[in-house]
Amino acid sequence: MSKILEVSHLSKTFRVGLLARPVVAVRDVSFSMEPGQVLGYLGPNGSGKTTSIKCILGLIQPSQGDIRLFGQSSNSAEARTRVGYMPEHPYFYDYLKPTEVLDYVGQLFGIDAQVRRKRIPELLERLGLGHAMDRTLRGFSKGMLQRVGIAQSLLNDPDLLIYDEPMSGLDPVGRKELRELLVELREEGRSIFITSHILSDIENICDSVVILNQGVAIAEGPLDTLLQRDKLQSSATIRLPSGEQRQAAVDALVALPAVTASTETEGAMMIRLPTDAVPQLSAKAAECGAHLVDLQPVRDTLEELFMRKAVTTASDSGDDS
Amino acid sequence: MKTKWQGIELKVHGPRASLGRVSAVMSNTLRETGRTRAFYGVLIVAMLLLFGSVILSDLALVNQKARLVQDFGLFTIPLVTILTGVLLGVVLLQKEIEKKTLYAILPKPIRRGEFLLGKYLGLCTLLLLEMLVLALCWFAVLALRGGEISAPIFSALLLSYVEVMLITAIATFFSSLSSPLLSGILTLGMFIIGRISYIIVDLMNASKGVFAEVAAMRWLGRGIMVVVPDLSAFNISDELLLGWPVTPEYLLHSIGYGLSYSAIFLVLGLLVFERRDLT
Numbered sequence: 164m165s166k167i168l169e170v171s172h173l174s175k176t177f178r179v180g181l182l183a184r185p186v187v188a189v190r191d192v193s194f195s196m197e198p199g200q201v202l203g204y205l206g207p208n209g210s211g212k213t214t215s216i217k218c219i220l221g222l223i224q225p226s227q228g229d230i231r232l233f234g235q236s237s238n239s240a241e242a243r244t245r246v247g248y249m250p251e252h253p254y255f256y257d258y259l260k261p262t263e264v265l266d267y268v269g270q271l272f273g274i275d276a277q278v279r280r281k282r283i284p285e286l287l288e289r290l291g292l293g294h295a296m297d298r299t300l301r302g303f304s305k306g307m308l309q310r311v312g313i314a315q316s317l318l319n320d321p322d323l324l325i326y327d328e329p330m331s332g333l334d335p336v337g338r339k340e341l342r343e344l345l346v347e348l349r350e351e352g353r354s355i356f357i358t359s360h361i362l363s364d365i366e367n368i369c370d371s372v373v374i375l376n377q378g379v380a381i382a383e384g385p386l387d388t389l390l391q392r393d394k395l396q397s398s399a400t401i402r403l404p405s406g407e408q409r410q411a412a413v414d415a416l417v418a419l420p421a422v423t424a425s426t427e428t429e430g431a432m433m434i435r436l437p438t439d440a441v442p443q444l445s446a447k448a449a450e451c452g453a454h455l456v457d458l459q460p461v462r463d464t465l466e467e468l469f470m471r472k473a474v475t476t477a478s479d480s481g482d483d484s
Numbered sequence: 485m486k487t488k489w490q491g492i493e494l495k496v497h498g499p500r501a502s503l504g505r506v507s508a509v510m511s512n513t514l515r516e517t518g519r520t521r522a523f524y525g526v527l528i529v530a531m532l533l534l535f536g537s538v539i540l541s542d543l544a545l546v547n548q549k550a551r552l553v554q555d556f557g558l559f560t561i562p563l564v565t566i567l568t569g570v571l572l573g574v575v576l577l578q579k580e581i582e583k584k585t586l587y588a589i590l591p592k593p594i595r596r597g598e599f600l601l602g603k604y605l606g607l608c609t610l611l612l613l614e615m616l617v618l619a620l621c622w623f624a625v626l627a628l629r630g631g632e633i634s635a636p637i638f639s640a641l642l643l644s645y646v647e648v649m650l651i652t653a654i655a656t657f658f659s660s661l662s663s664p665l666l667s668g669i670l671t672l673g674m675f676i677i678g679r680i681s682y683i684i685v686d687l688m689n690a691s692k693g694v695f696a697e698v699a700a701m702r703w704l705g706r707g708i709m710v711v712v713p714d715l716s717a718f719n720i721s722d723e724l725l726l727g728w729p730v731t732p733e734y735l736l737h738s739i740g741y742g743l744s745y746s747a748i749f750l751v752l753g754l755l756v757f758e759r760r761d762l763t
Contacts, residue, residue, distance in 0.1 A: 177763065220591040223761040240593040244494045248591045254584040256512065258519050270508035271592040273495030282492075315588065320492045325591075 165234045167323050167354045168196040168219070173228035175214050188214040190378045191228075196356065196371075198322070201349050203365050203386075204358040205469065206375035212358040213251060215375075216327050219356075220248060232323070244272065247321035251328040251358075253312030257301040261292055261311050264300065265318055272319045286314050290344075306337040313344070324348060325356045330364045338364060362465040374469055381472040390463045395438040396423070398459045402431050404452035412451035419447060435461060496593040505594045509602025510609065517572050517610045526571070527614055530564040534621045541629055550631030557622035558721050562644035565615045566651050566675065569607065573655025574667035576603050577757065586762060597754045604656050604750060611648050615641065639730045640720050646742035647718035651675055653746035657753035660760065678715035681708055713745040 175189045189211040196202050204212050217223045219230050221238045232242035255264045262283050269279040287296055290310045300308065309329065316324055329345075330338050345368050349355060359365050372389065374382040382389055401416060403409050413432060417425050421440030426433045436444060438460065445455045495501045517523060537556040541549040577600070580586040590599065619641055623633050654674050658667035684705050687693040695705040717738045723730050 177761075217587075217762065222587060222590060223763060224759070240496045240595075243591065243593040244496055246591065248588070250584065250587045252584070253588060255588060256516060256585055258516065259512075267508055267512055268589075268592065271505050271589065271594050273493075273501045273504060273593075275493065275495075278492065312588070319494055 166195045166231070167198050167200070167233060168356065169229075169231040169234075170194050170215070170219065171229045173215060173218060173230065174226050175211075175218055175223065176226045188378050189218070189225075189375075192373070192375070192378075192380045193228075194373045194380065194383055196323075196354055199349075199352050199354055200371060201345070201355045201357065201369050203369035203372040203465075204356060204375070205360070205362055205365075205372055205465065206358075207360050209377075210360075210375040211378040212360075212375060213327055214378075216248075216325060216356075216358065219325065220246075244319060245322045246325060247316030247319060247323070248325045249309075249312040249316045249327065249329060251331060253308055255300055255308070255311060255315075258299055260297055260299055261287055261314065262296050264311060265315055268315045268318050274318070282318070286317060290314050305332045306334065309333060309337070309341070313341075317348075321353065323354045323356065327358050328360070329357065330359055330361055342368060362469055366465045372465065374472060376469075376473050382468065386465075389468055390465070396435060396461045396463070397438045397441055398461045399434045399436065399441065399444055399455055400431055400457035401434060401444075401448050402454045402456045405430075408452045412448070412453045415451050416444070416447060416453070419444060431456075494593075502595075502598060505598045506602040506605065509589075509594070509599055510606040513576075513603045513606025514609050517607055520572065522571060523568060523610070523614070526564060526568050527617065530560060530618055531621050533560055533564075534618060534625055538625055538628060550626060550629045553622075553626050553629045554631055554637070554724070555721070557619075557626065558640055558644075558724070561615060561618045561622060561641070562647060562718075564618065565611050565644070565648045568614060569611050569648050569652040570655050570668060570671050570675070572607055572610070573652045574659050574664045574671060576607060576656055577659045578664050578667075581762060590762070596758050600656065600660070600754050600757055601750065604653065607652055607656075608649055611652065612645060615645055615648065636720065636724050636730050639735055640724060643718040643720060643735070643738055643742075646739050647715055650713060650715075650718075650742045650746045650749075653749040653753075657749040657756070660753040660757040674712055675715070677708060677712045679719075681712055681714050682716040684708060685714070713741070717741050 171193050173189055173192045174187070177186045177188055178184065179186050192211070192215060194202070204215065206212055214223070218225045218228075219232070219237055230237040232239075233245055235242045256267075259267070265283045265286065266279055269283065274282075284293075284296065287293060290313060292307065292310050292314065295303070295307060300311065303311070309332075313326075313329075316326070326345075329341055333341060342364070345355060345357070345365075349368070355368075357365055357368070366386070369386055371385050372382070373380050401412075403412055413427060416422070416432065416434060419436070419440070421436045421443065422434055423437075424435040434444065441455075441458060448455050495504075534557060537553050537560075540556065541552045577586075580589075580603075586599075590596065626633060651671065651674075655667060655671040658670045661667075662670070684695055687695045688702065688705050690696070694701050696702065720730050722728070
């Protein structure tokens with residue numbers, strides 16, 4: 164089956180100021196999406212996420228690179244009919260009612276008037292806006308506007324949803340509801356391209372991620388692989404012996420090849436290592452007069468992955484320079 | 485989950501679908517501009533001015549009262565409608581970009597040209613309605629003063645509307661490439677030069693004045709003649725005053741001239757808008 168979205172060597176440079184100083188927003192980013200995949204496009208503010216989306220949707224022209232949607236040019240009407248997009252902070256005409264916004268969008272998609280009349284109230288009802296259908300958007304809260312944004316993105320029954328920072332500005336309840344909705348949309352078989360700078364929010368939704376930092380993709384691939392979920396990690400608490408034996412025990416335990424991290428506290432130390440190396444640790448501890456007193460499974464998070472990659476990238480570029 | 489539908493048909497190809505999209509943008513623009521307070525402000529002031537011309541006409545000689553009301557209307561209606569067109573036209577695209585409403589619309593299967601045309605036609609429809617309201621007020625005042633609502637008056641209004649469409653197309657063009665303030669200044673500049681360009685032509689033809697004597701000014705004059713439309717083509721107040729006939733050929737020629745220039749400015753606006761990065 165062909166790719167839903169293919170981005171090859173995308174770069175975008177803006178010219179700013181009177182002297183048209185070049186500012187690189189995105190540099191040589193490549194990735195692709197399979198049907199049914201949920202791709203997290205992550206990174207801090209100003210990392211180039213929205214610029215990439217605008218290139219994908221034809222709102223701005225890439226300086227370099229190629230973008231294909233459903234195997235076609237991203238500017239083709241055919242490809243656009245299969246995409247639902249919600250911008251960051253969705254702004255719609257605030258003098259319109261949600262039904263009127265959706266009707267306008269429906270006309271742009273060439274949806275029959277009869278179908279629009281039936282589907283629009285259904286969709287708004289489903290998204291919890293049934294009570295506000297006859298009110299203009301002027302009085303809508305951020306969460307309600309977000310729902311209108313989602314409703315208009317689903318009107319054409321798209322195969323690919325592109326959501327730019329959908330969690331931004333929502334309260335915890337709104338974020339939870341949106342996460343649940345995204346899971347439902349994924350279960351319907353839709354592909355979702357979602358950006359966020361709040362990594363923990365979408366960690367459980369995505370199959371794959373592309374992590375951007377300063378316009379450069381610093382990590383890309385399936386989340387399980389990136390987070391090494393196949394290699395279970397554990398955090399062990401070791402009670403150390405007192406007196407002269409203490410330092411010798413610390414040195415011996417830290418020297419174990421499987422240990423990935425360690426911290427020492429008063430009378431104890433915490434050691435992080437792959438779970439399959441725990442028996443080796445336990446034996447070594449007993450040998451040194453220490454005791455394994457607690458063992459907790461640990462999982463790398465997206466945030467930790469991002470921080471690690473960002474630091475590595477920064478030190479690599481520092482080495483280069 | 486009930487967002488997945490079976491067999492929804494999206495009609496996005498062909499001229500009919502394209503017309504549907506233009507018409508959707510047009511209706512929304514009409515609705516949007518029709519809610520602008522400035523529009524109603526200008527409309528009310530213009531209506532008051534037209535009704536005020538009754539008082540003004542009392543100052544005229546007895547047999548000139550209707551004449552004064554007629555001239556006042558012929559001056560006021562196009563001017564007010566053109567100013568409204570400039571006022572709303574220069575923010576036509578900028579407002580969509582600033583309010584970020586464009587970002588949710590352009591990723592849909594709509595061409596930028598369709599969007600621009602829809603915006604332009606929506607504004608032109610509003611200006612037509614404004615002109616009709618003002619014309620009705622004018623006719624009422626004219627009837628009150630015993631004036632005749634003759635065919636040339638309708639011709640004058642028709643040509644004025646073509647001029648309004650042309651100035652609105654110029655405002656749309658400038659709106660696609662610069663800020664509302666600069667667009668407003670440039671459009672009004674084009675309007676003023678367009679209104680007096682016939683004087684430059686006369687001076688050049690008569691081989692006198694700065695446009696005939698200085699080579700650089702001669703080139704400038706020729707440039708103005710090409711770039712700036714001659715808006716005197718839409719002004720038939722002399723014909724009305726002197727009772728000269730306005731031939732159908734003249735009407736058709738002026739309408740064709742105005743629509744051609746409007747199309748040129750719209751195409752130029754589209755070429756700019758098509759390449760513009762919506763950051």
